[in-house]
Amino acid sequence: MQRVFRIGQIVPSSNTTMETEIPAMLGAHALVHGTRFTFHSSRMRMKTVKKEELAAMDSESDRCAIELSDARVDVLGYACLVAIMSIGKSYHRISQERLHGRTVENGAPAPVVTSAGALVDALHVIKAKRVAVVAPYMKPLTQLVIDYIEQEGVKVTDSRALEIPDNIQVGRHDPARLPGIVAAMNVKDADAVVLSACVQMPSLPSIAEVEARTGKPVITAAVATTYAMLRALNLSTRVPGAGALLSGAFDDQAIAPRAASVHA
Template sequence: METEIPLMLLSRAAQFPEERFTFHSSRMRMKKVTKDELAAMDKDSDRCALELSDAQVDVLGYACLVAIMSMGKGYHRESEKRLHQVTVDNGNPAPVISSAGALVEGLHTMGAKKVSILTPYMKPLTQLVVDYIESEGIEVLDAVSLEIPDNLEVGRQNPLAPAEHIKRVNTANADAVVLSACVQMPSFQSVQQVENSLGLPVTTAAISTVYQMLKALGLERKVENAGSLLSGRF
């Protein structure tokens, strides 16, 4: 998220020259992508929301999809509400967008009832993601796990690699494809290529987060080469 969201928002400069974005991060600690570390990391989210609200930011993005989804079905609503209240209590209220909630909402926005997904996670965590998405009324037809346990290694993946990995995913009968269900795995440079190749709407957790951020900011939800969700159709 720290790379892909600035990439997308700054790429709007030619279309929307009046916009100016700044980016601020507060980090929750996590090294290995395991359920225990994810739960410990999530406990840090209140501290992060407090620190970021000191900067009077206009919107906050919670940058770990699987941390939210591993905490139980529907948890993104509880998390977003609680973290927003932290900013209110600090005197600098700001909406909070979780990548987990954004992905689900993005798929609903596109009218997707059946999806296929690619994740960098170990298979048990991918199953938690599948179960979470399905609990939100979206059927997951196929899910492929790259099984990369090290969080930094996930972030070092080639952003063009998902265009190759998606060939392992069964996308037949899918309404949409989630090219990366993880905001840590670079994927933006593959999205339009895969969408054009498959003839299906393609999104990622990061793209969905940008959509919801732009919506919260009252800005046009459009980014070039970011797939159907940010094409301006929605």
């Protein structure tokens, strides 16, 4: 019987994009590699993208990890970059270790990927030292994201805060607008473009166009999360149409993952 990989997603209650873009990329992976995936989510309550609400939401992530480990998922993805980055320096490492611990305690160990950790790790994988960043957040939260990225050793050379406070509206932002937004930025000195520093802001349809226009590798939080999940599952990271990171060129450059179980 063909093996099936179970993808667990810890998702803000108002998020609508994590469960569309990541399945789309893994669906493309399945067409190329013959893999099979199923998708399973647990939700944390969040409607407005502000620091206090993000912190309250994060407190629900332990419950979500336990619920998903009940389903014996092979990897868990925490789908809110700004929630992690707004809490403090290196918090993605603390969160990943704690949530992995919840799965161990529940008798179903699984690696945990956060979109925040996946993004900063991806920038190191492609050896980007300087990046331009597009984020949907209000300016103070965007600055926290910039500070977090820079604390991880990557300089942000230019950024755009789209200032969309309602998370539902973030998910409705037209990705066709992103190439124009990037065109108005100074990306000359950047090694890469972070087209969406948010798994809720749709960006997948515009990645190829922005790469073609800028001549730079383009990464999004969702692309980085997909890359990290594939590495955790010891699968090829070649996914058509998802940009340089998922070209397959970086299969051997990720941090060594924990072993993941596989279900038939």
